[in-house]
Amino acid sequence: MCACNGRRLRVDLSKRELKIEEIGEKLLRKYLGGKSLGLYYLLKEMSPGIDPFEPENLLIFSIGATAGVPLPGFSRFSVLGKSPLTGGFGEAEAGGYWGPELKYSGFNIVSITGASHKPVFLWICDGEAELRDATAIWGLKSKEAQEAIRRDVSEPLARVALIGPAGEKLVRYSCIVSDLKFANGRSGLGAVMGSKKLKAVAVRGSRKPEYKNQDKLRELARWFSENWKNHPPAVSRSRFGTAEMVLPLNVDGILPTRNFIKGTFDQAEEISGEAMAKTILLEAEGCYACPIRCKRVVKGRPPFETDPSYGGPEYETIGAFGSLCEVGDLNAISFANQLCNAYGMDTISTGCTIAYAMECYENGILTMRDSDGLDLRFGNAEAMVKMVEMIGERRGIGDLLAEGVRIASKKIKGSERYALHVKGKEIPMHEPRGKTGLALQYAFSASGADHMQAAHDPSFEKSIESIMPLGIHETVNRLSLVPEKVRLFKALHLWWNLLDCLDVCKFAIKPHSVGVFNVNHLVEILNAATGWDTSLYELMVASERALNMSRLLNVREGFTEHDDDLPRRFFEPLGSGPRAGAKISEEEFSKSVKIFYEMMGWNEQGAPTQSKLHELGLSEFI
Numbered sequence: 257m258c259a260c261n262g263r264r265l266r267v268d269l270s271k272r273e274l275k276i277e278e279i280g281e282k283l284l285r286k287y288l289g290g291k292s293l294g295l296y297y298l299l300k301e302m303s304p305g306i307d308p309f310e311p312e313n314l315l316i317f318s319i320g321a322t323a324g325v326p327l328p329g330f331s332r333f334s335v336l337g338k339s340p341l342t343g344g345f346g347e348a349e350a351g352g353y354w355g356p357e358l359k360y361s362g363f364n365i366v367s368i369t370g371a372s373h374k375p376v377f378l379w380i381c382d383g384e385a386e387l388r389d390a391t392a393i394w395g396l397k398s399k400e401a402q403e404a405i406r407r408d409v410s411e412p413l414a415r416v417a418l419i420g421p422a423g424e425k426l427v428r429y430s431c432i433v434s435d436l437k438f439a440n441g442r443s444g445l446g447a448v449m450g451s452k453k454l455k456a457v458a459v460r461g462s463r464k465p466e467y468k469n470q471d472k473l474r475e476l477a478r479w480f481s482e483n484w485k486n487h488p489p490a491v492s493r494s495r496f497g498t499a500e501m502v503l504p505l506n507v508d509g510i511l512p513t514r515n516f517i518k519g520t521f522d523q524a525e526e527i528s529g530e531a532m533a534k535t536i537l538l539e540a541e542g543c544y545a546c547p548i549r550c551k552r553v554v555k556g557r558p559p560f561e562t563d564p565s566y567g568g569p570e571y572e573t574i575g576a577f578g579s580l581c582e583v584g585d586l587n588a589i590s591f592a593n594q595l596c597n598a599y600g601m602d603t604i605s606t607g608c609t610i611a612y613a614m615e616c617y618e619n620g621i622l623t624m625r626d627s628d629g630l631d632l633r634f635g636n637a638e639a640m641v642k643m644v645e646m647i648g649e650r651r652g653i654g655d656l657l658a659e660g661v662r663i664a665s666k667k668i669k670g671s672e673r674y675a676l677h678v679k680g681k682e683i684p685m686h687e688p689r690g691k692t693g694l695a696l697q698y699a700f701s702a703s704g705a706d707h708m709q710a711a712h713d714p715s716f717e718k719s720i721e722s723i724m725p726l727g728i729h730e731t732v733n734r735l736s737l738v739p740e741k742v743r744l745f746k747a748l749h750l751w752w753n754l755l756d757c758l759d760v761c762k763f764a765i766k767p768h769s770v771g772v773f774n775v776n777h778l779v780e781i782l783n784a785a786t787g788w789d790t791s792l793y794e795l796m797v798a799s800e801r802a803l804n805m806s807r808l809l810n811v812r813e814g815f816t817e818h819d820d821d822l823p824r825r826f827f828e829p830l831g832s833g834p835r836a837g838a839k840i841s842e843e844e845f846s847k848s849v850k851i852f853y854e855m856m857g858w859n860e861q862g863a864p865t866q867s868k869l870h871e872l873g874l875s876e877f878i
């Protein structure tokens with residue numbers, strides 16, 4: 257199997273039909289794989305206007321053209337479909353081992369339509385695939401389900417991407433979990449799997465792709481291993497995980513706290529990566545072929561004792577269940593993380609929804625009668641953990657909160673101002689009032705609020721060397737929202753979007769401060785793997801193509817410029833800490849929206865123009 261080509265597995269669950277198609281080198285080179293190739297099939301094969309839980313929703317698992325290359329960062333995979341949270345384009349990427357395993361099994365993409373009348377799982381092994389009965393495992397949490405599936409296929413090393421009870425019960429922010437700890441977290445695509453009665457996609461393969469220039473790949477692997485230990489941010493990430501961000505963000509006054517009312521948290525030290533290393537950390541863990549090993553494995557202590565097989569909390573999880581809910585107990589946060597991995601729920605949306613409920617409670621909009629006797633004050637660790645369980649089981653008020661903050665706030669009168677989301681997707685743990693590029697990321701992300709749409713501005717206040725190859729030569733103040741910031745954002749957005757098209761980890765490559773590979777290394781790696789003679793230009797055009805396709809998908813679902821907005825809270829002053837009083841200027845924000853549309857070649861409603869689509873080779877989608 258050549259790395260420059262690939263195969264697609266098409267599954268129709270209603271008809272119980274499986275077909276295999278060649279993708280073809282031309283199509284793969286144009287769309288690169290991952291998010292981009294997935295979008296191509298979504299636009300071609302999914303009708304607009306369907307409910308995300310209708311069988312016609314097309315669920316796509318996709319890997320980049322370079323998936324499985326034995327280099328750090330080339331481990332990720334994308335899941336795409338229509339999101340039950342936003343009603344538009346849904347995407348979620350994850351690291352770990354599942355993506356490379358799909359490649360070794362002989363496929364680049366799996367697209368699933370229809371719905372089964374009884375629970376099933378999909379088993380893919382060495383070029384073949386079949387649907388198997390999952391009736392006995394429906395209802396099981398992820399650990400028990402994974403063990404049962406591995407027994408069923410007699411393959412203890414099968415990589416299993418599955419849903420837990422939350423996905424089965426259509427919790428709108430359900431995720432897909434592989435190896436119990438790597439989550440395709442955002443957009444609620446686990447609930448789409450649940451609506452199709454698809455418990456899991458298990459893969460195993462031994463078909464290592466043939467790379468065109470193995471020597472070059474070996475040389476690049478050597479270069480990485482010689483260099484990453486001399487790069488302090490990568491070493492620090494390896495020692496403390498993403499949780500290393502807690503303390504610097506708190507000192508900076510931009511650690512999301514008390515549902516984004518505040519920017520500092522009194523107990524930040526207790527929930528930091530450093531505190532984790534001294535207390536509950538058992539070991540570091542990583543993704544395929546990556547020595548940085550930034551994932552954590554923890555053992556929380558009673559009364560919140562945790563099972564290390566579920567890994568440990570990332571920064572986003574610590575922010576969502578910790579500072580956002582004002583919970584300063586790392587054991588409770590780790591337990592909430594475990595519950596989310598066991599039930600299959602996105603930790604960002606779950607924590608953000610609980611913080612929303614806590615603010616409602618503090619303001620008397622929800623009472624103990626509504627919360628089944630839980631004292632939902634900020635800071636109540638026990639109530640926070642209990643609420644995660646109630647949402648996972650859709651029990652009591654957990655049933656309403658399982659709908660996400662946008663729907664819940666329409667039903668809980670007077671609570672809309674506490675519901676922080678963009679396009680229906682809850683806000684990640686980054687404060688745009690202290691780094692305004694985040695405001696642009698949240699607003700313009702086609703899949704709703706997302707912090708992984710571009711590198712964050714503080715990295716470019718002092719040095720822009722790492723992004724010079726992208727054409728940026730001037731630093732831009734992190735707090736300004738001027739046209740130069742929009743230009744910087746556009747360049748970074750296209751670059752990070754490219755990494756999603758190839759399913760490459762954004763921490764392993766510059767301009768992320770942790771990144772070791774340089775921008776141009778990506779071109780070398782792609783050429784060495786495929787034998788193409790590609791260029792940074794060709795890749796950036798491919799990225800722009802994908803961004804426009806995600807936009808098109810939303811446009812045909814009725815999205816307009818009104819959806820590229822922010823929650824009111826970010827236009828109001830931040831409540832405490834060194835950045836107290838900081839806010840996003842509404843005037844500057846709306847000017848930035850217009851400027852970005854013009855830079856992208858979109859009309860005033862934020863839709864790609866016909867000439868832009870022609871320019872990008874997307875005429876067939878006009």
Ligand code: SF4
Nearest residue numbers: 542543546549550761
């Ligand atoms: S840097 Fe971390 S997230 Fe990225 S590939 Fe390595 S271990 Fe995985």
